[in-house]
Amino acid sequence: MKRKLSDRFYRLFFTQVFASVLFIALTFAANFYLHRNTQVMAAVVVGGCQIGACYGYCYLIRRWFDQQKSRRAFRGILLLSVLLPLSAPLLIYQVFPVLGVKLWKEGAAFQWGELAVNVFLALKTVWIVAAIYFYFYRERMSQRKVYALRQQAAEKEIEQQQAKINRLLSMMQSHYIRRVLMGIVGRAESAGEPYIAAQAIHIRKTIDYVAEAIRDHAAVISIQQALAYFEEVAVSVRLRNGGDKALVHVHYDGIPTMQVIGALTLPTLLENGDTHGWVNLDHPIRVAFVFREGYLRFTCTNAKDPEGKQVASTGQGHALVREELALLSRHEVDLTVAEDAETYEVCLTITYQ
Structure with a gap:
């Protein structure tokens, strides 16, 4: 400098x-x-x-x-x-x-x-x-x-978006919700319902994750933290669709280093593919990460239901993602959506400055 x-x-x-x-x-x-x-x-x-x-x-x-x-x-x-x-x-x-x-010239009159x-x-x-x-x-x-x-x-605008995200995270921090979930886990295990118990534990981990983000005042977190929770969401999506690991295929190219991202960006994009897509062993959700120095690309591709059955979209998921991406305004951020008759693909690219 x-x-x-x-x-x-x-x-x-x-x-x-x-x-x-x-x-x-x-x-x-x-x-x-x-x-x-x-x-x-x-x-x-x-x-x-x-x-x-x-x-x-x-x-x-x-x-x-x-x-x-x-x-x-x-x-x-x-x-x-x-x-x-x-x-x-x-x-x-x-x-x-x-x-x-x-x-002046000599002899010239003034x-x-x-x-x-x-x-x-x-x-x-x-x-x-x-x-x-x-x-x-x-x-x-x-x-x-x-x-x-x-x-x-x-x-x-960033302050307002930060406040909105923090309010959203605060809703998840209730100790009462945590106690209710632990009660559900106990009763599900006693009743021999491992799926209910596993998903309740996932919800509890979600609460822990967002509560930690609130305590650290960090709607933007390191990519390592985001990936740890992303894997938890992938496990939950697999359980919901039968439990096979192949239901959500995640490929990593490169090693994550100093990248940062919104706390809920990646999980929301994955959940959106499960909620509105067609997920089975023949049509898995395919996720690809590319990491380079100062660069991140995330791609999530899912199949469309051939019968056209879809959960009605509220638009809240993508709105939350765009609000979180606005917190990265100092970096180059590009979020694109591509779809055809059979597939739906979301691609997020971030070039860090």
């Missing part, structure tokens, strides 16, 4: 030095063309004064914008505009001769009108530069303001 700032400083510094030298060279050319003045020092002194006046105006313009149109900075601009023409005679006839620079015209021409260049700087700096400040408002709106 320091290296970037240093490089930027040197680029700006040398750009301004080059612009100043070019301006002085143009001043010499103008003096030679208009007055046949071949004094290099005259161009350096006059051009240097104009450059100094430009920097003065630019500084006051920045102060005026940065301090919310400060009256003090505005008075400074007016004062500078008055002092520059008034100080011109003093500079031309007292200061410049000390430096060996004479801007004329206030001629002096005023020459001073105006010199200051006209300064005022034009100041006007251009005023316009561009105003545009820059306007862009900054728009960017700040957009950033503020985005942060506010």
Whole structure:
């Protein structure tokens, strides 16, 4: 970061030095063309004064914008505009001769009108530069303001989504629900109902998972945590459809490292495939993960029921997923859905910045 700032400083510094030298060279050319003045020092002194006046105006313009149109900075601009023409005679006839620079011809009669015209021409260049700087700096400040408002709106939206997700997770944290589930597990085991007991345990683990996310204030968690719970959901889906491991086929390509994701994103996408799809040994849910450094791709494919029987969708699952993905706004996130007559596929790609 320091290296970037240093490089930027040197680029700006040398750009301004080059612009100043070019301006002085143009001043010499103008003096030679208009007055046949071949004094290099005259161009350096006059051009240097104009450059100094430009920097003065630019500084006051920045102060005026940065301090919310400060009256003090505005008075400074007016004062500078008055002092520059008034100080011109003093500079031309007292200061410049000390430096060996004479801007008048020997023996020529002094004329206030001629002096005023020459001073105006010199200051006209300064005022034009100041006007251009005023316009561009105003545009820059306007862009900054728009960017700040957009950033503020985005942060506010993220806060609202975080609050909604936390409320959803809080609903699952009830100790009463946990005790009821443990009671169901006990009675199911006594009655010889292993499926009911296993699914009740899965629900309890779900509550533990979301409760942990609440305690850590983490709607966005590490991919390792997300995968651990994802496997629990896959086990539950298999149990619901007969228990065979082949009912949900999960393939991993690569090793998860520093990726992060919403706490409920992956389980929700898998559950959606089970709820609205057609799942059996001939038509399993196929899940594929691809992990690379700074990259994650998740694909979930399930078959459609040929008879068209589907559970009515409430849209809450995908809404929750999109809200969680919005929390990853600093990264490149792409969620696509593709379907044809036989299959339904969800693909989530995240490129981490």
